[in-house]
Amino acid sequence: MNPPVLSAQGLRRTYGSRVALRDVSFEIRRGERVALLGASGSGKSTLIRCLCGLETTDAGTGRVQAFGRSLQADGRNSPEIRALRRRIGVIFQQFNLVGRLGVMHNVLTGLAADVPLWRGVLGRYTLAQRARALDALDAIGLAPQAFQRASTLSGGQQQRAAIARVLVQGAELVLADEPVASLDPQSTLRVMDQLAALNRDAGLTLVISLHQVSVARRYCDRVLALRDGELIYDGPSAALTPEFLQKLYGTAAEELLHDDHDAAVAPTPLPPFALAA
8 A cells, every 4th residue: 555655634824813724634645746726825835834844833733744754743843854854855936046056056955964064065065966966957958057057047947956956855755835836838837847757757746836727737636725724625636627616716716717827838858857876
């Protein structure tokens, strides 16, 4: 039986009088590709941050387990969280690259947990580590830009560099928080194609926060739908017809359906991911 890679039980998170998460529970199994869907303010980003321990749930509530070990419980992170974070890659909408540094240097920061601080600050990485970063950049089509400043890349290229950083890290589970929200339709397809290739060729488990139904249906088999911090649907993405979304979200369904990512842009074929050890 395929064991859960990630398990959330009774997650609750409030900010003053606002409830961001309301007793959210689910399991993610190894190799799944899951979309976390919801309109703005539904709690997607808060949930992603709780799942990787960047935020904790309300005191005395909630439990997150990763790879069968406790990541946080009752509003406190586990002592094991540092070791678990090495196995969890997080991709944000903002890319989080240092613009004045080279693309390869940014990608190599994925090894931060495995190298002494002074080596990371000075960029003193081994030849094997640099070769691994170059392999990752080659796999996503950015090898020619390896020595450019990150600030010279387009938005789509910067997001792909963030994916390469996760590859170098050696993550087994990837949490992506709105990774294509600020990208044009063609860049969206390119980035999502590469996330799908990560899942297919490298065997990574993906949880991708989205607000575009068309993207969720195209790239994910399963959807977790949030509304006002509550998990209101957990099932196949194929069921997300306009009529069903109307039942789930009412007038808010329009935000999820109204996007321009359905443009007929053919995805670019990608080589398999094959990183050197």
